[in-house]
Amino acid sequence: MSTLALLLTQTVNALSQSALLFFLGVGLTLIFGLMRIVNFAHGALYMLGAFVGYSLTHWTGNYWLALAGAPLAVGLFGTAFELTILRRLYRRDAHAFLMVTFGLALVVGEAVRLTWGPDALQVPAPAALAGVVFMLDEPFPVYRLFLVATGIVVAIAIWQFLERARLGLLIRATSQNADMANALGVDVRLIRSCVFGIGCGLAALGGVLAAPLVTASNGMAGTVIIDAFVIVIIGGMGSFLGSLIGALLIGFVQVFGNYYAPDFALAFMYLVMLAVLVMRPGGLLGKEA
Amino acid sequence: MALLELDGVTRRYGALVALDQVAMRVEDGEVRAVIGPNGAGKTTLFNVITGTVRPSAGAIRFADQAIAGLASHQICRLGISRTFQITALFPEMSARENARLAAQARHPRRWQLFGGSRIFKEAEALADAALEQLGLSAIADRPAGLLSHGDQRLLEVAMAMAQQPRVLLLDEPTQGLSVEETAQAVETLARFLQASRMTVLLVEHDMEVVFRLAHRITVLHRGAVIADGAPDQVKADARVQEAYLGGLD
């Protein structure tokens, strides 16, 4: 394979990886930015999205329905959790949230294992996305290109949503100053429930998109939660743009690291995070040190 | 030679000049009020003196030692203690334990891993003395989080005093207090300052408090000193009236 083709292959791989990481990270950072909650259950919800996607694909025979349905289902579940449990904790210190979302991660993880069994499940990609496309005489899986495209579309959508949509502006206002927003008549509690739900839905979206590529497995939650935290820490907790940059950075470090120095790829990721934290304790674009 | 001297102290944040060539001389035993409209640079002045923030230019001398650029905990150990605008205490510890922890910070073996009953005794003696000075002996055993606002503000001053400072920086000690609480706190402070002859830098918005407690007043406006003198002088100063007192009740 020519060097250019190799580079292109790896870049596409890295971009598709970044897209998946972005879906994970953006939900986590939105939730943190608004509610100062570190959602430890994010990885488990990602995994839940993958398994729900599996089931929906099997029941309906239609992956696209699963793609729409899984994030919706998990998002609603997240909102319900916020309404029943998280709401009680706003008056307590931040550690309570960490613990409770950790408990949620355990519960969801176990529930998934009990419901779908311990084996990894195949989720077939729809026929339209299953093939390969040739560029520079090299085959590129269509699915990966689809992931990249989806990543771009969702990123732009969220960006515009935060910039222009009424709810988006309310979210940003409440993130910066909840008391002020409340005083101005914004229903802060409703916004919090929405954002938590959206964040969970985005995680599930990542899961259902990842499933055809990596299969739905019980180990997903664990590996993926660390990745999510790393990107958000690097990019800066609470920063949308930070999560995008973090996802790109880590996607590339992971893919190129795995190719050129597989034994050290994992270490690279942590070293990058360490380096960023040493230089800017709040992350590249973060608000909090 | 004054106890605290500032010369040409400037602090810039990008294009914003928070402190502009500030010069001050605070004598030993003097109570100096620093006043000025919001954004005049008062808190920045405190931050620069305590080392929380480095000055962009200028010199600060404390007891004839240059301190600009030293770390804040070093400056604290040299003898400058401060309180904050927003009450910062250890809410679950008793008032005595709060003051004791403050006193402990000055002990050479404050970090001792085991035992330490003698260290605690010494620190507690200083703590109790400070609480007494601020009239808080009666509530020494109550958790700090359960004290009245007024007592909490005074506890902060007591904590600063437990460190046996040579200079005390009080950042809006009556902030957040009701009219009665302010009156009580000011009386306590006045008695305390008279008895202890502490050198104090006081940031205050409430002009009645200023006139009650201060020997001299320094007026800041947009980071620069526009007046500096006895309270009556400053009251009569036209520039001050224009910049500040005119908008004050």
Next chain:
Amino acid sequence: MSRIIALILGLILLLAPLGLPPFAMTLLTEAVILGLFAMSLDLMFGYTRLVSFGHAAAYGLGAYSCGWMLLNTDIPLLFAVFAAALLTGMIGLAVGWMCTLATGVSFSMLTLAFAQLLYAISFKWTSVTGGSDGLAGIPRTAGPFGFAALSSKAGFYYLALACLVGGFLVCRGLVRSPFGAVLRGIRENEAKTTALGYNTRLYKIAVVAIAYGLGGLAGALYAPFAGFANTELLFWLLSGQVLIMVIVGGAGTLVGPVLGAAFFMFMEHQLSAWTEAWALYFGLIFIAFVLFAPHGIWGLATGRFRRASERH
């Protein structure tokens, strides 16, 4: 009241080998080891509010280093255990230094990242750690000093118990000292503690090192106890479980986390016999504790909860 409880518990623990059947002794020994592990985290989390998601690193380090020493050298059991603990404590200094570069959530993430790094290394460094298989067949080599008594079930139990009690006394001493008073200040208001003139970072590094040392001691006891050390001992799941033990037991009490460890083990063994979904129920119980009984089991047991071990 709590004194009487403590006395009774102490007596039960001392006399246990006389009455309990072997499998129960095994469980009890494991509970004691886990209790020490949880107590070490309490020093960090309960007393200083340093949330660590990577405390398994201490456990795993202790286990692997002790296991390696017992497998590859002639070092007797007692020395291997304490050497491993010491080594883990020293690594804890480095970990503490690194993680305290950040605060708050970033600190927690760094502890997690470090543990994950160790986890990844333990897979790759097969020559030392045995890779995914881990170290097996770790012997309880008593060594030439006549410590043969330690190799027996009861003997090892008493060793573990001694470590737990010793660890408790050390922690209690620390917590009641001037050092402990500063930790408490950091827990309640770190900014104010710094403003008072304390170099809080140094205290945090010290606490991490001590917590790692004691956690490493627990891990070092586990390796010869179980006879193996594997990557599971470094996995973030264990880090989460020990955090749960601390909270469910009662953070900031030293005794509470030990109870939490015992409770956790009890749940694991009893519930798993009844239902396959025990971890699920345990997660729910945990959430319930966080919501409704934040002072944990010890808090419930002592009624009007006072943090007795630190009021002096």
